[in-house]
Amino acid sequence: MTDRTLVVYSSLTGNTKAVAEKIFDIIEGDKEIVSINDIKNVDTDNFQKIIIGFWVDKGTADKRTRDFIKTLSNKKIAFLGTLGADPESQHGNDVRERVSKLCSEKNTLLGGFLCRGKIDPKLVEKMGKFPLKLVHPLTPERLARIEAAKSHPNEKDFEEAQEYFKNIL
Ligand SMILES: Cc1cc2nc3c(=O)[nH]c(=O)nc-3n(C[C@H](O)[C@H](O)[C@H](O)COP(=O)(O)O)c2cc1C
Structure with missing residues (x-):
């Protein structure tokens, strides 16, 4: 069976939602996209791959996203974060490192992408x-x-x- 992919995004002002939707467009196979506000309506057991979109809050993923990541295990995860700072700055690198570590605790991290957001x-x-x-x-x-x-x-x-x-x- 091929992997089913879930895109979950946490977005206050729409930046992360917009990028998450563009990524969703290019995913092949069985897929679903949901706001983290509605994640309780989704059974994550039905998905093998999870793409997690978050906005950066104080140098890491926003709290709702961090709490969500902690509920996952044995998934293939990739993340997308939007932030005010330059993704290639030291701040961007710190964000990448912190979120990568969290995603890798109980899951396999496929990769992570950061993008600027107003x-x-x-x-x-x-x-x-x-x-x-x-x-x-x-x-x-x-x-x-x-x-x-x-x-x-x-x-x-x-x-x-x-x-x-x-x-x-
Ligand atoms: C409370 C708050 C804290 C933030 N902290 C950071 C931060 O630590 N580093 C950063 O680069 N941007 C920070 N930002 C900027 C947002 O991460 C950025 O604008 C993001 O694209 C917003 O995404 P959204 O439109 O999906 O909500 C912060 C924004 C808010 C509202």
């Missing part, structure tokens, strides 16, 4: 005010990162994500 303007506004201002001051470097993320995910990101997943699945 930051919610409401969050940026909060960063300019107390108390976030103290933790995340809007330094010129941070403002440049926020600006650079504004146009992502874009068509090129979608294509790169599709290419990456075609190769590892």
Whole structure:
């Protein structure tokens, strides 16, 4: 029997959902896509491969995604994360490492892809005010990162994500 593939995504502002849907498009065979909000309606026992889409929160996958990963065992997992920072930065590497470790604990990790995603303007506004201002001051470097993320995910990101997943699945 060929593997059945489930795509699960956790997305607050739509970046991760958009990339997850593009990846879903290129998956061959039996497949399903679901928001993590509805994961309780899906029996993961029916799937051998799971693609997990998450948004990056404080340097790792968001909590709902981390809790979900911990429920899985003996699956083939691949992940997709969207983040405000450059995926090739040290921060991006740290995210990749943390999530890879978590996915590999009880499962086989096929690979992981990170992609830039614009930051919610409401969050940026909060960063300019107390108390976030103290933790995340809007330094010129941070403002440049926020600006650079504004146009992502874009068509090129979608294509790169599709290419990456075609190769590892
Ligand atoms: C509370 C919060 C924390 C975040 N933490 C990080 C972070 O640690 N590193 C990063 O690069 N981006 C961070 N971001 C940016 C998001 O990961 C990024 O915008 C992502 O693409 C949002 O995905 P979504 O549209 O699917 O919700 C954070 C965003 C929020 C709202």
